[in-house]
Amino acid sequence: MTFTLEPLPYAYDALQPYLSRESFEYHHDKHHATYVTNANNLIKGTEFEGKPIEEIITASHGKNVPIFNNVAQHYNHANYWKWMKPNGGGAIPGKIEKALVESFGSVDKFKEEFQAQGLGQFGSGWVWLEIKDGKLAVRKTANAENPLVFGAKPLLVADVWEHSYYIDYRNRRADYLKAFLDHLVNWAYVEELYDAAVK
Secondary structure: OOOOOOOOOOOOOOOOOOOHHHHHHHHHHHHHHHHHHHHHHHOOOOOOOOOOOHHHHHHHHHOOOOHHHHHHHHHHHHHHHHHOOOOEEEEEEEEHHHHHHHHOOHHOOOHHHHHHHHOOOOOOOEEEEEEEEEEEEEEEEEOOOOOOHOOOOEEEEOOOHHHHHHHHOOOHHHHHHHHHHHHOOHHHHHHHHHHHHHH
């Protein structure tokens, strides 16, 4: 199995004014493409070749840093694109809202926690909504790490590597995270992953 760079699930300018065409041309077409190329070259002829991506991520974590970094970054980005959509944010599906309230006390408390963890991630990384043992939690991770390596399933992520927002927000990570939650989140994809995780 070789990894492929899938096209974005929307036009390059579909998420303006929150993320620009230029941002996607660099982030998807250059950054993500490089991870795909590197991942394919690195797994060739190794024990990881042909394995499912989730298995490669968990098996290479802490053991083969170059393979882990490139494969996990491909996985993280491939999902990140799907976690956004034009006219996103807005109403949250009932079952997700209920789960957020049960885990955080309210949707607003979840958003506060998500933004706080995203802002608190020093340097490059990600901020996730994850599910483990039926409970939702927010986790920040450094570099390429994701919830899979902690035995959890990812439900939502915002990329907080500077290259993901610097073209549009410069150093204003807080404004980017607010725009992400209010205007970009594809809650239907969150619901799809939640349904699969609680089956």
